[in-house]
Amino acid sequence: MGTLDDLPAxxxxxxxxxxxxxxxxxxxxxxxxxxxxxxDWIFERKLDGERVLAFKDGSRVRLLTRNRKDxxxxxxxxxxxxxxxxxxxxxxxxxxxxxxxxxTSFARLQQRMQLQAPTEALRARVAVFYYVFxxxxxLGHDVTGLPLRLRKRVxxxxxxxxxxLRFSTHRxxxxxxxxxxxxxxxxxxxIAKDAHAAYGGGxxxxxxxxxxxxxxEFVIGGFxxxxxxxxxxxxxxxxxxxxxxxVYAGKVGTGYDHATLRSLRERMDRLLTDRAPxxxxxDIPRRKVHWIRPELVAQIGFTEWTGDGKxxxxxxxxxxxxxxxxxxxxxxxx
Numbered sequence: 001m002g003t004l005d006d007l008p009a010x011x012x013x014x015x016x017x018x019x020x021x022x023x024x025x026x027x028x029x030x031x032x033x034x035x036x037x038x039x040d041w042i043f044e045r046k047l048d049g050e051r052v053l054a055f056k057d058g059s060r061v062r063l064l065t066r067n068r069k070d071x072x073x074x075x076x077x078x079x080x081x082x083x084x085x086x087x088x089x090x091x092x093x094x095x096x097x098x099x100x101x102x103x104t105s106f107a108r109l110q111q112r113m114q115l116q117a118p119t120e121a122l123r124a125r126v127a128v129f130y131y132v133f134x135x136x137x138x139l140g141h142d143v144t145g146l147p148l149r150l151r152k153r154v155x156x157x158x159x160x161x162x163x164x165l166r167f168s169t170h171r172x173x174x175x176x177x178x179x180x181x182x183x184x185x186x187x188x189x190x191i192a193k194d195a196h197a198a199y200g201g202g203x204x205x206x207x208x209x210x211x212x213x214x215x216x217e218f219v220i221g222g223f224x225x226x227x228x229x230x231x232x233x234x235x236x237x238x239x240x241x242x243x244x245x246x247v248y249a250g251k252v253g254t255g256y257d258h259a260t261l262r263s264l265r266e267r268m269d270r271l272l273t274d275r276a277p278x279x280x281x282x283d284i285p286r287r288k289v290h291w292i293r294p295e296l297v298a299q300i301g302f303t304e305w306t307g308d309g310k311x312x313x314x315x316x317x318x319x320x321x322x323x324x325x326x327x328x329x330x331x332x333x334x
Contacts, residue, residue: 024091027202028066043172043191048105049109058088076115078130096130149327223290225288233268240330249330285309
């Protein structure tokens with residue numbers, strides 16, 4: 001088994017021979033509002049990109065988003081780099097990112113996310129990188145039962161990390177100082193992970209989000225007419241799910257360039273409906289508003305929540321295709 005043979009005997013007993021999985025439910029982090037230090041936890045940079053699970057079975061590679069959309073042809077350079085690995089089979093978890101200077105930029109990644117087959121010129125202009133932070137399957141074995149520290153070791157030893165593949169490094173213990181450093185560098189935040197935890201699908205308190213900025217997904221439920229010289233639309237009306245209802249969270253009127261205003265208006269026109277998707281309320285705009293079926297998810301940055309549950313100073317960052325609208329809820333510290 002190569003890399004797996006080097007594990008301690010107790011760890012090898014946690015390995016489970018298994019066929020190559022068609023899918024692995026990704027492990028998700030819970031928002032946490034207090035940074036902390038703990039020798040039993042590790043701290044990784046929170047990247048502003050697209051979550052992607054990679055499946056290598058022989059020479060065949062599949063790249064799937066967290067809601068199982070195939071993006072293999074969207075990121076051909078990543079698929080090629082994984083295909084060239086000497087391993088017969090492998091399943092890893094990571095984040096595809098693009099950079100604006102030294103910061104990951106979801107807005108810049110949008111130029112690649114919307115295409116099924118990017119041209120070589122676009123691939124050169126908007127380079128993407130795959131930061132791999134976990135491994136779930138290797139050499140005929142399910143390794144999700146191993147503690148995180150050992151999975152990280154297995155991952156680092158098993159994969160040849162050369163561009164565009166990058167190993168997601170971490171720090172031990174010092175979450176408070178690292179978060180201060182992350183925020184000073186303009187990063188989105190950190191992901192704190194229990195170093196002893198197995199990999200388990202779904203939301204977990206074994207992984208925690210420590211954010212420098214307020215940012216999350218919202219469902220688009222409508223838009224207002226453009227005014228003055230503006231084209232496309234004026235503002236998006238966004239919300240989140242709570243108890244089976246779509247709760248209105250406010251209007252988002254900034255963060256768009258001309259191309260986005262046009263292309264997003266075209267997509268929304270195909271979803272027009274006469275019925276407001278939001279829960280009834282006096283604070284929902286009614287004049288010069290067009291409702292759409294709640295099928296699009298937007299990434300929104302904002303300064304804070306107001307006392308009446310609205311977004312203060314929201315700005316559009318991009319559309320998300322890796323999250324179903326039904327999964328969008330208000331993030332609250334766990």
